[in-house]
Amino acid sequence: MQKVHPLWQSPLTIPGGTRQSPINIQWRDSVYDPFLKPLKISYDPTTCLHIWNNGYSFLVEFDDSTDRSIIVGGPLENQYRLKQFHFHWGAINDWGSEHTVDSKFYPAELHLVHWNAVEYPSFEEAVMEGNGLAVIGVFLKLGARHEGLQTLVDALPAVKHKDTVIEFDVFDPSCLLPSCPDYWTYAGSLTTPPLTESVTWIIKKKPIEVDEDQLEAFRMLLFTSDGEEEKRMVDNFRPLQPLMDRTVRSSFQ
Ligand SMILES: Cc1cc(C)[n+](CCc2c[nH]cn2)c(C)c1
Numbered sequence: 001m002q003k004v005h006p007l008w009q010s011p012l013t014i015p016g017g018t019r020q021s022p023i024n025i026q027w028r029d030s031v032y033d034p035f036l037k038p039l040k041i042s043y044d045p046t047t048c049l050h051i052w053n054n055g056y057s058f059l060v061e062f063d064d065s066t067d068r069s070i071i072v073g074g075p076l077e078n079q080y081r082l083k084q085f086h087f088h089w090g091a092i093n094d095w096g097s098e099h100t101v102d103s104k105f106y107p108a109e110l111h112l113v114h115w116n117a118v119e120y121p122s123f124e125e126a127v128m129e130g131n132g133l134a135v136i137g138v139f140l141k142l143g144a145r146h147e148g149l150q151t152l153v154d155a156l157p158a159v160k161h162k163d164t165v166i167e168f169d170v171f172d173p174s175c176l177l178p179s180c181p182d183y184w185t186y187a188g189s190l191t192t193p194p195l196t197e198s199v200t201w202i203i204k205k206k207p208i209e210v211d212e213d214q215l216e217a218f219r220m221l222l223f224t225s226d227g228e229e230e231k232r233m234v235d236n237f238r239p240l241q242p243l244m245d246r247t248v249r250s251s252f253q
């Protein structure tokens with residue numbers, strides 16, 4: 001019986017990979033960089049399109065045909081367009097995040113995926129380039145109910161099975177960001193195939209709070225399609241990868 005979801009059976013380390021993700025962020029080893037700018041985020045809620053269960057997470061996808069939802073500043077040379085956001089989570093609250101801080105796991109982690117539309121003609125091409133993607137990572141911790149997340153949670157039963165989609169036409173993902181501007185940043189990769197080393201990671205220092213029912217709603221999703229033997233969508237995070245010759249910079253002292 002295949003316990004591990006096929007996606008994580010793929011090579012957990014790619015041969016020759018020198019900047020793989022996720023990593024453990026050792027707070028005391030991160031280096032304050034005074035030249036890091038504040039990250040500027042401007043999302044247009046009407047660019048939201050739909051929610052899709054793609055069999056490894058649920059993605060909220062955006063219309064990225066214009067520069068209406070972008071991030072700029074921080075460690076980034078250009079502005080990057082929002083393509084989608086999704087989450088990684090565990091079967092129980094003791095683990096679930098992809099990155100760790102001082103070896104601590106959070107119960108879940110949000111990824112907001114953006115691509116460099118200034119230098120590349122498409123998302124698919126940006127995925128293959130060293131400065132092609134910028135992903136904002138936000139940790140989720142157990143606490144108060146998150147009202148902004150609830151509108152998303154209410155739609156999840158409609159995408160219970162792999163390859164189901166539901167229209168979701170107004171949502172402002174900036175409601176999922178902590179108010180604290182502090183972040184870490186490092187050069188890394190996608191954490192699922194194609195595992196390309198094309199991501200500038202921007203990991204927010206402060207988590208957002210969600211409640212148990214909201215985490216349980218994530219865990220009710222399925223990796224499997226309708227009619228297949230049900231496999232709960234949980235533990236969809238990649239194991240930690242070696243830091244190798246990288247420094248994690250912080251925007252704060
Ligand atoms: C072409 C492409 C494929 C995939 C699975 N992803 C998501 C990989 C991922 C999820 N969380 C971190 N990396 C991206 C961003 C691009």
Ligand SMILES: [Zn+2]
Binds near residue numbers: 086087088111191
């Ligand atoms: Zn992710």
